[in-house]
Amino acid sequence: xDLLFLSRLQFAMTAAFHxxxxxxxxxxxxxxxxxxxFWYKTGEERWLKLVKFFGKLFLINFAIGVVTGISLEFQxxxxxxxxxxxxxxxxxVPLAIEATVAFFLESVFLGxxxxxxxxxxxxxxxxSIWMVxxxxxxxxLWILFANxxxxxxxxxxxxxxxxxxxxxxxxxxxxxxWVKFFHTVFGAxxxxxxxxxxxxxxxxxxxxxxxxxxxxxxxxxxGALSSVFVFIFGDFHAKDISKFQPTKFAAMESVxxxxxxADYPLIVVPDEKNEKNLVEAIKIPKxxxxxAAYNPNYEVxxxxxxxxxxxxxxxxxxxxxxxxxxxxxxxxxLSFISVYLSYKNKLDNIxxxxxxxxxxxxxxxxxQLGWIVAExxxxxxxxxxxxxxxxxxxxxxxxxxxxxxxLGYGLVxxxxxxxxxxxxxxxxxxxxx
Amino acid sequence: MEYxxxxxxxxxxxxxxxxxxLDGFDLGSGILMNFxxxxxxxxxxxxxxxxxxxxxxxxxxITAGGATFAAFPKAYANMxxxxxxxxxMVLIGLILRGVSFEMRGKTESKKIWDVFIxxxxxLPVFLLGVAFGNIWSGxxxxxxxxxxxxxxxxxFNGILTGFTFVVFVCMxxxxxxxxxxxxxxxxxxxxxxxxxxxxxxxLFGIFILFIPHTLNPNFNLNSFSGYLTVIFYGLAAxxxxxIKKSIDKGRDYIxxxxxxxxxxxxxxxGFASQYPxxxxxKNMEFNVSIFNSSSSFYTLxxxxxxxxxxxxxxxxxxxxxxxxxxxxxxxxxxxxxFY
Numbered sequence: 128x129d130l131l132f133l134s135r136l137q138f139a140m141t142a143a144f145h146x147x148x149x150x151x152x153x154x155x156x157x158x159x160x161x162x163x164x165f166w167y168k169t170g171e172e173r174w175l176k177l178v179k180f181f182g183k184l185f186l187i188n189f190a191i192g193v194v195t196g197i198s199l200e201f202q203x204x205x206x207x208x209x210x211x212x213x214x215x216x217x218x219x220v221p222l223a224i225e226a227t228v229a230f231f232l233e234s235v236f237l238g239x240x241x242x243x244x245x246x247x248x249x250x251x252x253x254x255s256i257w258m259v260x261x262x263x264x265x266x267x268l269w270i271l272f273a274n275x276x277x278x279x280x281x282x283x284x285x286x287x288x289x290x291x292x293x294x295x296x297x298x299x300x301x302x303x304x305w306v307k308f309f310h311t312v313f314g315a316x317x318x319x320x321x322x323x324x325x326x327x328x329x330x331x332x333x334x335x336x337x338x339x340x341x342x343x344x345x346x347x348x349x350g351a352l353s354s355v356f357v358f359i360f361g362d363f364h365a366k367d368i369s370k371f372q373p374t375k376f377a378a379m380e381s382v383x384x385x386x387x388x389a390d391y392p393l394i395v396v397p398d399e400k401n402e403k404n405l406v407e408a409i410k411i412p413k414x415x416x417x418x419a420a421y422n423p424n425y426e427v428x429x430x431x432x433x434x435x436x437x438x439x440x441x442x443x444x445x446x447x448x449x450x451x452x453x454x455x456x457x458x459x460x461l462s463f464i465s466v467y468l469s470y471k472n473k474l475d476n477i478x479x480x481x482x483x484x485x486x487x488x489x490x491x492x493x494x495q496l497g498w499i500v501a502e503x504x505x506x507x508x509x510x511x512x513x514x515x516x517x518x519x520x521x522x523x524x525x526x527x528x529x530x531x532x533x534l535g536y537g538l539v540x541x542x543x544x545x546x547x548x549x550x551x552x553x554x555x556x557x558x559x560x
Numbered sequence: 561m562e563y564x565x566x567x568x569x570x571x572x573x574x575x576x577x578x579x580x581x582l583d584g585f586d587l588g589s590g591i592l593m594n595f596x597x598x599x600x601x602x603x604x605x606x607x608x609x610x611x612x613x614x615x616x617x618x619x620x621x622i623t624a625g626g627a628t629f630a631a632f633p634k635a636y637a638n639m640x641x642x643x644x645x646x647x648x649m650v651l652i653g654l655i656l657r658g659v660s661f662e663m664r665g666k667t668e669s670k671k672i673w674d675v676f677i678x679x680x681x682x683l684p685v686f687l688l689g690v691a692f693g694n695i696w697s698g699x700x701x702x703x704x705x706x707x708x709x710x711x712x713x714x715x716f717n718g719i720l721t722g723f724t725f726v727v728f729v730c731m732x733x734x735x736x737x738x739x740x741x742x743x744x745x746x747x748x749x750x751x752x753x754x755x756x757x758x759x760x761x762x763l764f765g766i767f768i769l770f771i772p773h774t775l776n777p778n779f780n781l782n783s784f785s786g787y788l789t790v791i792f793y794g795l796a797a798x799x800x801x802x803i804k805k806s807i808d809k810g811r812d813y814i815x816x817x818x819x820x821x822x823x824x825x826x827x828x829x830g831f832a833s834q835y836p837x838x839x840x841x842k843n844m845e846f847n848v849s850i851f852n853s854s855s856s857f858y859t860l861x862x863x864x865x866x867x868x869x870x871x872x873x874x875x876x877x878x879x880x881x882x883x884x885x886x887x888x889x890x891x892x893x894x895x896x897x898f899y
Contacts, residue, residue, distance in 0.1 A: 190662035193615060194655040200625055201651060204640025211640075215633020216855040223626035224866055230619045231874045238612035239881050242898060247884055289633075291856045521641040523705045532648045539652055543659060550666055 131520045133529045134206040137536060139502075141198055143495060144540045148192030148547075150494050153267060153312060154319015154353075155185045156260045158346060160253075167253045173338040176559045181323060181342070183554055186241065191547045193234070195540070200226075206529070210509055210519035217283055217292045218273055225269035233262030267315070268308050275304020277510050278501070279371040290513060303367045307501075310360035313353045314497060317458050318490040320350030324465060325487035326555045328480040335475055337560050343474060347465035354458040361455065362418075368504075369419035372511055373428040374437060375504035378444040380415060384429040389415040395449075399441045402431055439506040443499060451496040454489055461486060564860040565850040566836070568631040571867055573831035575627055579620035580729075581823040585816075586610035586617055588733020590657060590681030591726070594674050596737070596752055602745050603674065605891035607661055607899045609740040612885050614661060616878060618654065628838075630863050634853035635838040642699075642706035642839075646687045646713060653683035665899040685729050686722040690714065693721025696830050697772035701841035701848075717772040724767050728823065731760045735803075735819045739812040742890040746812075753807055753815075761800055764826075768793060773833040778840045778847065785835040792829030796822055 159181050166174035200222060203211050211218075236258035243252050282297035283290045292298065323346035327339035369376040376382075381397040381404055382389065391414035392407035416425040430438050465483065468474050505511055509519040589610050597603040628636040640647060657680025664673035690713050697717040699706055706712075734753045741749060773779040773789065780786050799822035806815040834840050839848035854860060889896050 186662060187666070190659055194658040197618075197622055197625075197654060198651045200622060200629075201640060201647060204625075204629065204636045205644050205647060206641070208637035208641040211629065211637035212634050215629055215636060216859050219626065219628075219630030219633055219636070219855070220859060220863065223623065223630035223863060224870075226619060226623040226626040227866060227870045227874065230622055231616065231878070234619050235616035235874075235878055235881055238616055239884065242612040242885055246887065286856075292859045292862070295858075295862050521637075521644075523641055523707065524644060525709075528644050528709075531645065535648065535652055539655060543655075546659070546663065550663065554666070 130524060130526050130529055131517055133526070133533055134520050134524075135516065137529065137533045138202060138206065140533075140540070141195065141202065141536055142502075143498070144544070145192065145195040145199055146494065146498060147491060147544075148188050148195065149267075150315035150318040150491070151188045151322055152185070152192050152263050153315035154317070155181060155188070155322060156256070156263055156319075157316065158319055158323055158342075158349060159185055160256045160260045161345060161349075162342070163253050163256055167249055173341055176338055177342045180557075180559050181326075184322075184326070184551060187547060187550045187554065189237070191543050195543070198536070205532075206521055206524070207509075207519050208521035208523070210514065212289065213514055213519070214276075214290045214510055217276060217280075217290055217298065220292065220295075220298075221269045221273040221276075225266050225273075229262045229266035229269060231262070233259050233266065236262065264312060267312050271308040271311060272299065272301065272304045274501070275301045275307055278307070278505060279303040279367070280510055280513055290510070303371060306360055306363045306367055310357060310364050311494075311497070313356040313360060314490070314494055316353035317350055317357060317462075318494060320346045320353060320462065321458070321483075321486055321490045322346075324350060324462075325484045328483040329555070330558065330560075331474055332477065332480050332484070333558070334560055340469075340474060343465070344469035347462055347469050350458070350462035351466045354455070354462050357455055358459060361452075365418055366420060369425075369427070372505065374430065374433055374439060375444070375500075376419060377428055377430045377433075378439045378441045378504055379448040379500060380418075380427075381441055381445040382415070382427055382429045383431050385426060385432050386429065387416070387426045388413045388424045389419075389427040391415040391418065395445070397441055397445055436507060439504050444504040447496040447499040447503070451493050451500065454493040454496075458490060458493070561857050561860075562851070564857060564864060565854045567864060568627075568854065568860055569835060569838075569850045571864075572624070572627055572631060572838075573828065575620060575624040577824055577827040577831065579617070579624050580725075580827050581732075581820050582620055583614070583617040584685075584729045584732045584823055585736035585820075586614040586733070587681045587685050588729040588731070589737055590677045590733070591685070591730055592733055592737070592752070594678050596734075596749060597745075598748075599891075600670060601891040601894065601897070603670075604665070604897045604899060605741055605745065605889050606737060607664065607677075608889050608897050609737060611661065611899050613882070615658070616881075618658070621654075627863070627867075631855055631860060632838055632850065632853045633855060635848050638705060638848055638853075639839055643691050643713070645710045646691055650684040650687050653680040653687075656680040657684075661899065682726065685725050689722035689725030690718040692725075692830060693718040693772055695839055696721065696776060696834055698776040698778065698840045698842040701839070701843060701846040703846070717770075717775060720767065720770060721772060724763050727756070727760050727763050728826065731756045731803075732819050732823055735807075735812075735816040739816040740889055742888045743892055745891050750810070757800075757804055757807060761804070764797065764800055768797075771833075773830075776833070776840050777842060777844055778837055779833055785832055788832035788835075789829050792825050792832055796825035796829060799825055 159178055162174050163178045166178060236255040240255040240259060243255060276298065279301060281301045282292060282294040284293050323342055327343035330337045330339040331343060381395050383403050390410040390412050393409040394406060395404050396406040398405045413423040415427055416423050419425050419427050507515050509516045589606055593603055593606045597606060656676040660673040660676040660680065664670060694713050694717060700708055700712065734749060734756050738746060738749045738753050799818055803815055803818045803822060806818055836851065837847045837849045838853060841847045
């Protein structure tokens with residue numbers, strides 16, 4: 128157990144935990160805002176009931192999400208001081224802008240939304256929930272600009288022993304960051320859609336005429352649209368990865384040998400130790416090259432072309448990516464079936480409703496896997512090609528300090544996890560008909 | 561270059577000052593809640609006064625952290641890794657406190673949340689006080705950085721400043737509650753306000769006497785930073801007397817506003833005294849200053865534009881929301897209690 132490993136574990140744990148709550152915030156707030164817009168336009172009681180119901184679940188989720196976010200921003204300085212010194216000139220910028228432009232909007236207007244019922248006009252109240260939605264989505268944009276730089280550094284020079292920003296517009300127009308933003312945010316909308324569909328399905332199983340028909344239908348359309356966009360931007364994203372992060376792309380697909388016009392095996396069993404795949408079966412000709420660059424003769428780099436210490440862990444990256452992709456197709460299928468059944472007014476298939484209820488965790492899992500691909504796949508780099516993770520860790524910490532904070536976070540986050548789950552289930556089961 | 565670094569020292573200080581002046585009252589309310597409330601409805605009333613605002617106030621801390629990162633990355637990296645354990649405890653405190661505000665009303669058992677709200681409010685204030693007490697009196701930095709750990713921070717200056725932070729924040733919180741709460745509970749809070757004022761005035765005197773910065777070898781009374789420090793502390797002393805006058809007249813809103821101004825002047829004095837250092841060192845050779853820790857000219861320029869455009873917008877809508885939700889809360893009127 129060394130300090131670097133423990134710091135990495137702590138960052139992974141705190142980021143993964145925080146990221147359980149972020150996607151639901153991003154997705155459900157948009158759905159709640161749409162519901163409230165319907166209520167504002169139609170004055171129909173059912174939409175108000177749904178706003179209050181899902182608003183409450185949103186707030187439980189938001190509370191844990193917001194408090195666990197601060198420790199991430201502070202950890203860069205606390206555990207990754209060398210990283211902060213080396214890239215702070217660039218990396219600090221989107222973080223500071225995120226707080227100024229997005230967090231204030233989100234937090235201040237959420238206060239108004241919670242306490243503003245009957246105190247401000249319906250219109251102002253509606254605007255406040257849209258402001259929360261705007262703020263949380265903007266915060267995703269800025270944090271993904273920051274992450275986009277770590278994946279594909281642009282707009283910088285090396286000067287004074289560090290990375291310095293020289294072209295802010297190049298930084299802002301980093302295609303890697305934008306595509307990642309849309310891929311992630313639409314993924315978060317899928318989380319929100321499946322959450323709302325799943326909870327609605329639970330209530331529809333009890334009462335077929337429930338107001339939850341309306342929320343199910345809305346979320347089905349939202350989920351169908353979002354899951355398609357996740358796919359489209361995921362495909363774009365793969366092109367950027369193969370171009371800018373060949374080691375990550377090779378690990379995602381477990382490619383060992385460089386090849387032109389590479390086939391795509393549907394079944395792969397990687398053997399990381401011997402630098403090959405034990406099984407490669409059901410090959411689609413040249414498809415891997417198409418996935419990498421829309422070009423059937425594109426040369427896909429294999430991992431053997433890179434020295435061992437420059438490769439990411441293959442098995443984790445590969446499995447996470449494969450499972451995520453399979454789940455992504457499942458979301459498209461499930462949400463289109465949901466749209467069809469809602470449209471035909473046939474939401475009475477018990478088996479399907481149950482399936483939707485138990486599908487709630489799946490998009491969460493897909494989001495986590497996506498982040499594992501992004502972050503584990505970037506290893507051994509903290510900033511791709513510029514700074515290795517092992518050189519990023521704070522130099523003046525003692526192991527005991529990090530053990531203390533690691534255990535502390537573990538304890539507190541376990542408590543928050545149990546609490547959040549308990550309150551979410553309890554409140555999600557309450558009937559509003 | 562230099563004028564941008566100085567601009568960012570000012571902006572950096574402003575972010576911290578506004579953070580303490582704003583979050584101060586909800587942290588103070590959190591510390592006092594269990595001691596001034598007779599029953600659960602009164603506790604709920606306290607939480608409801610800060611309910612719409614605490615999160616927005618806390619964003620000033622995140623912004624201060626982010627601005628330190630963007631404008632002075634080396635100072636950010638040093639400050640946060642050198643003060644590792646205290647900062648970790650600040651974070652844990654804020655996490656438990658924030659969650660408690662939101663969850664208390666949604667669970668059967670209230671005891672644990674009451675403890676978290678108290679500890680989660682007290683710990684961050686005290687520890688930030690300890691940290692700034694050490695900064696304002698100079699940190700023992702060697703060529704290896706600061707290596708004396710948490711215990712090394714718990715010296716006389718650190719502890720004195722920590723207590724001072726706690727007491728001032730309690731006064732600020734008590735005046736906030738005195739302004740926001742109605743009915744019989746308000747009268748009891750008034751009693752608390754009067755008592756806390758004396759403790760605050762006393763500690764202010766002690767603080768001035770032992771002003772931690774007299775121990776900071778970088779501090780020079782006969783300099784621009786020295787003059788500013790004296791002016792800000794003088795204004796703070798003046799405000800604390802004015803607060804007493806308003807309290808005696810029972811003017812709740814005005815007393816709170818004066819307390820707000822007092823917090824601004826007092827913290828401004830502290831930050832003025834450390835100029836141009838972000839982490840002054842006992843051994844002046846190792847000062848972490850705005851000149852040796854800042855970002856590049858280009859980055860500072862972009863950040864200045866961002867700050868000048870967006871901070872006024874944030875301030876405008878935050879003030880607007882305080883005005884919009886300026887209703888008073890009476891624990892007897894359960895309709896007014898959301899949480």
